[in-house]
Amino acid sequence: MPKLDLDTIEPTNRTGYPEPFASDVAGRWYRRIGDAAEFKDFGASHVVLTPGATSAQRHWHEDEDELVIMLAGEAVLVEDDGRETMQPGDIAIFPMGAANGHHLVNESEADCAFVAIGRQGTGVVHYPDIDLVWNGPARRYEHKDGSPY
Amino acid sequence: MPKLDLDTIEPTNRTGYPEPFASDVAGRWYRRIGDAAEFKDFGASHVVLTPGATSAQRHWHEDEDELVIMLAGEAVLVEDDGRETMQPGDIAIFPMGAANGHHLVNESEADCAFVAIGRQGTGVVHYPDIDLVWNGPARRYEHKDGSPY
Numbered sequence: 001m002p003k004l005d006l007d008t009i010e011p012t013n014r015t016g017y018p019e020p021f022a023s024d025v026a027g028r029w030y031r032r033i034g035d036a037a038e039f040k041d042f043g044a045s046h047v048v049l050t051p052g053a054t055s056a057q058r059h060w061h062e063d064e065d066e067l068v069i070m071l072a073g074e075a076v077l078v079e080d081d082g083r084e085t086m087q088p089g090d091i092a093i094f095p096m097g098a099a100n101g102h103h104l105v106n107e108s109e110a111d112c113a114f115v116a117i118g119r120q121g122t123g124v125v126h127y128p129d130i131d132l133v134w135n136g137p138a139r140r141y142e143h144k145d146g147s148p149y
Numbered sequence: 150m151p152k153l154d155l156d157t158i159e160p161t162n163r164t165g166y167p168e169p170f171a172s173d174v175a176g177r178w179y180r181r182i183g184d185a186a187e188f189k190d191f192g193a194s195h196v197v198l199t200p201g202a203t204s205a206q207r208h209w210h211e212d213e214d215e216l217v218i219m220l221a222g223e224a225v226l227v228e229d230d231g232r233e234t235m236q237p238g239d240i241a242i243f244p245m246g247a248a249n250g251h252h253l254v255n256e257s258e259a260d261c262a263f264v265a266i267g268r269q270g271t272g273v274v275h276y277p278d279i280d281l282v283w284n285g286p287a288r289r290y291e292h293k294d295g296s297p298y
Contacts, residue, residue, distance in 0.1 A: 093186035
């Protein structure tokens with residue numbers, strides 16, 4: 001049956017971020033539910049943020065749409081223009097190319113959980129707050145001057 | 150801000166099903182949140198089922214992955230091999246080509262709500278219980294003998 005038993009998928013807190021940016025997402029535990037289903041059209045992750053963890057460094061994608069659906073607990077969605085609280089049932093939409101960095105921060109004292117849906121892009125990911133760029137075509141993180149990590 | 154205010158999107162209960170199959174989804178009220186975001190990578194709908202309504206005729210897609218995330222209330226997921234109850238936070242995965250028709254039925258006495266994610270496919274959709282096939286290449290519903298509705 002297609003109802004997902006999350007316990008059958010091992011969570012990971014792996015990240016490709018170079019330090020010092022990796023530690024901010026050490027409390028981000030995710031399960032790649034799209035991979036478990038062998039999805040081809042898009043990817044999906046079930047993500048738990050422990051208190052203090054962030055979903056990602058604040059970023060935006062040149063070529064990937066993103067959708068977030070809050071399932072449990074509470075997180076703060078941070079963008080250029082402010083902060084909003086996300087609660088269970090809340091939905092956030094991040095269309096590709098919208099040049100407004102976003103991430104979720106768990107500022108509460110309990111875990112929170114959400115599902116994030118996206119497609120593996122090949123383009124550039126921008127991180128407005130830090131000296132980091134994902135060079136999609138070259139498949140590597142770079143400093144903003146183009147030098148590699 | 151990208152947090153979605155569902156009230157800004159008009160719900161519809163439109164369906165392309167021919168009768169007598171349309172009436173089963175008359176209580177399916179959906180908002181195309183992917184279209185509202187001008188998503189290109191995939192589509193997403195926020196769906197409310199009134200008591201007695203179904204999400205769709207039981208079906209499976211040759212060429213579309215589908216993901217359902219339950220938000221509120223309760224629905225019964227029906228497949229070839231049985232029934233499962235979906236409650237808030239539950240996730241169901243339907244990989245393309247898995248020849249096992251599925252749908253959600255609201256057998257409760259209250260509305261239920263979920264988000265469904267998929268991509269507009271061009272292939273065939275099979276309806277095992279009824280005399281209906283979606284002929285994707287021809288963009289029309291047909292009887293199982295290939296004659297059009």
